[in-house]
Amino acid sequence: MHRVLYCISQDHDWRVTLLAVIVCLAGMGSAFRFIDRARITDGARRRRLAVSAGLIGSLSIWATHFIAMQGYVGAADLTYDVALTAASVFMIFAAVGLAVFVFMSGADRTRRVLAGLIAISGVAAMHYLGMAALQAPVHLSWNPGLVFASLIGGMTIAGTTAFFYQRGSLGQLALNALGASLSIVFLHFVGMAAITVTPDPSMGLQTGLSPDAMRTVVFVVALAIVAVGGGLVFMAYMARASALGHIREAVEAMSDGLGFYDADDRLVLWNARYAEVNPELAPFLKVGMTFREILQIGINEGRYDEAIGCEEQWIAERIRIRRQGSSTIEQQVGGDQWLQIQDRRTPGGGTVTVCNDITALKQDAQALREARDAAEAANVAKSQFLANMSHEIRTPLNGVIGLSQALSKTELTPDQREMLDLMQASGRTLQTLLSDILDLARVESGKLELTEDAFDLEVAVREAAQLYAENARDKHLGFHVDIDVEEGLWVRGDVVRLKQVLTNLISNAVKFTSQGFVGLTVHRGPDVNGGATLRFTVEDTGIGFDAATRERLFSRFEQADGGITRKFGGSGLGLSICRQLAEMMGGDLDCESEPGGGSAFMLTIPMIVCERPAQSEPKAAAAPDEWRDRVRVLVADDHPTNRRVIELILGQALADIFTVENGAEAVEAFRTQDFDLVLMDMQMPVMDGLTATREIRLHEAAMGDGRVPIVMLTANAMPEHVAAGRAAGADHHLAKPFDAAELLTIVADPGLLLNGEVKAA
Incomplete structure (x- = not known):
């Protein structure tokens, strides 16, 4: 070294x-x-x-x-x-x-x-x-x-x-x-x-x-x-100077206000927009002023209403939030103006403050909230309107169908029998149209819920097909049902909605076919996403339709053409509802056809195989001529026609009928007399049916009496109405217009309701 x-x-x-x-x-x-x-x-x-x-x-x-x-x-x-x-x-x-x-x-x-x-x-x-x-x-x-x-x-x-x-x-x-x-x-x-x-x-x-x-x-x-x-x-x-120049130009061109503060929270630089969104600061901004001084200027200028009376505490809280290193706050300044202030700490200890004028966004948000509230109110009003219309239409429709059913039990001439059949067919058509409209509204609102019940596939398919077998024979059409799956197959799903889709498809096939045949075939479909499926195919030799019609056939209020509407009738809602139901069940509904060559509609749904549930042998309902004891029935309904329909139908039974016009009278009658069955309307003056049902159950509990079956016999037929009746204490729900045979079955032995042997609607 x-x-x-x-x-x-x-x-x-x-x-x-x-x-x-x-x-x-x-x-x-x-x-x-x-x-x-x-x-x-x-x-x-x-x-x-x-x-x-x-x-x-x-x-x-x-x-x-x-x-x-x-x-x-x-x-x-x-x-x-x-x-x-x-x-x-x-x-x-x-x-x-x-x-x-x-x-x-x-x-x-x-x-x-x-x-x-x-x-x-x-x-x-x-x-x-x-x-x-x-x-x-x-x-x-x-x-x-x-x-x-x-x-x-x-x-x-x-x-x-x-x-x-x-x-x-x-x-x-x-x-x-x-x-x-x-x-x-x-x-x-x-x-x-x-x-x-x-x-x-x-x-x-x-x-x-x-x-x-x-x-x-x-x-x-x-x-x-x-x-x-x-x-x-x-x-x-030069590059650094040029880059700084470009950065300065970019900062000035920003639509948001930007201010940079050093480690001691002193203002170093800012752009013009920073002064624009904080107009009270514009005359005072200078290099070296502290953020606290800036807040004090805003307070002195009356920009912060929330700081009035607690200025020092407000400043301390604002600085505390700022020192968190990364914060975003929304602040109302100068009355109607809103600022979004974002503070971000730099590695060197400085702070970048970005101010956005969000007044327009706040106003838009308020407008959206008002629009949302209006839409929700409109939706509630629509639901209420549908419920009211359903009730108002079902009430007279119940009179038409109920009276025609009662009349059919009397002696009639052939001409009278023909007129009565036409009345009943028209009533059923009107009832189907009403159900379609309500189903469509419930699907669109997301209120239609599917069930997951176990059912025998072959029995369900044949029950759906049997409804239109007689219509096909009347038109001299061949009608066949082929079920190509193992015998006794039980599956899980919503059997009611499956039948609804199948009956709609079969009904259309029979309606649009004048010669030839209508057939329903059931077999295993192709696996989808690794899961087994069922394929239901409804074929006919009817009028068919072209490719252009196929594209719009599943749209609402659409049929093959205007002539079909005039010739065959219909609302054009059925196929739209069927496709939406198929999609809700996790499947699909499609079709193939050609003009004059018939049609084929294919419903594909997931196949969820299950075991047959253990069931007790159902108790057979007694026929009217087998009744030995008279049944005391309390009928509560504010509409005189409905009361008369029930009286005429139950006139065939060994029943003593006591009628009242509102819920209050029903409760009073129940307290003073003994009844075997209560038929309760839901919508009545003075006291509604739900309140009356709850009062009856309270009276039974207070007196220690046995439970008397209560049936909600009402034009309020939506699922929420059924649920409300159950919650109030009802045992069953019959929607108007009701089937006379079902009512007679219930009156023949009301105890079936308490044993759960009559399936709830």
């Missing part, structure tokens, strides 16, 4: 040594700058930057060596062998070029360290070739230990620098350049310290590059390196 320090301080001119170090730092900094930029680009630009890095690095290393040699005072009358000097130039260019190639070929540390070792090996070769190029009347001897130390030390420093290399800020660039320069300077001066110069007068001065010529070459190279380095610094400064 003493020999190295002596060489640097005594054998070299310190001024030339300092120049060599400066040239090395500038050259290495420029080379690493080119490498950093090359690593983030590609193509021809990447290659140009890599070549530039190799050239500037090679020249700076060579210039460092020969500038330092110009300051060496250990020998006089030096000349330089041209061939060896050229060889040193070639060696450093080759080594640095190879190092840059390896460095750019990958981003891992192994490649970086390998590149650093290749470069420093080239520096060593260049150094000792340059030393061999020295020509002077002296004899040079070498200290092997120092030569070895120069190689090992230079490689260690170079490898360490490459290992910790990072592309990033100017500070990181300076560290990279310093490490590389230190490895070069260490190798050079330790290598120079290894020389012992012994004058030898016998050796004459040899020809070669003179010291003046070498100084000129080195000066030119050094000047070029400094120029490149200075140019890079200047370009970096």
